[in-house]
Amino acid sequence: MFSKEEAKALRLEFWQKLANRTRRLPGQKGRKKVWIADKTGIKGLDLRFDVGREKIIVALEINIKDEEKRLTLYEKLEAAKSLFENQFGEPMIWDWAYTKDNGREVCRVYVERPGDIYIKETWPEIHRFMIDRMMRLEKAFLDIKDYLKYNPQV
Template sequence: MYSREELKQLKVEFWEGFAAYCEVQPYLHGRKKMWRLYDTKVKGVELKFDANRQGAYVILEVNHSKEESRLEMFEKLTWYKESLEKGMEELIWDICFVRESGEQVARVYTAHEGIDIHRRTHWGDFYRFMATQMYQLEKNFLAIADYLRD
């Protein structure tokens, strides 16, 4: 088991390693910003990574505080389902995902489960999956983003 401080250091090393991995990927060269993430320019929509003991996740999250707005945006995304799924591994559409904090959000995500962030030998699998899948999800999202803006 890791102490709290050791876990913190492990996560820092993991994300630093991921950044270094991304810097040398040819398909990511020439980008002003490595990942768009919170800067989607669509209100209440963010792109996210998650890496934990269960696996790696690449996420498009709709987190409007108003349920009505959240559901409306999720519905808009379903209109463009084919475009979002182009070139992706299987996307999971979850209209009511509950975060650990108890907050409800809507998510469209892909997962590579069965790998553990605590095992450094799995990090290469995390990095490959997260970089390729976020690259494709971001590209697909940007192709439809103008249609999603209010």
């Protein structure tokens, strides 16, 4: 078991090593890869990494507080499921009522694998998984972004 300070230092090192790995991606020219993350252009829709003691998750998350708006956007995303998953390249987990560790309910479309952020020997494999899946998720999202933004009621 780690002290609070040791755990914090390990998490910080994990994220720094991930950032360093992204510098070697094609087209990055030594710069850290900046994922579109919360700058998706759609309020309340984010691309996320969720890394813990048991699993590693790469997700598209809808975290709009208003449940009706959140579920409406999720239904729209679900309507594009086959296109989205085809572009992503593998089936994903679709959860319209995912409960985060903090108790907040969100909608998530994600992939996961077993993993523990505190086992340094597994970091290279975890980083490869995270980078590969996030690049694929970003590409799949960008293919349907305009459709998700379109609001015929406006």
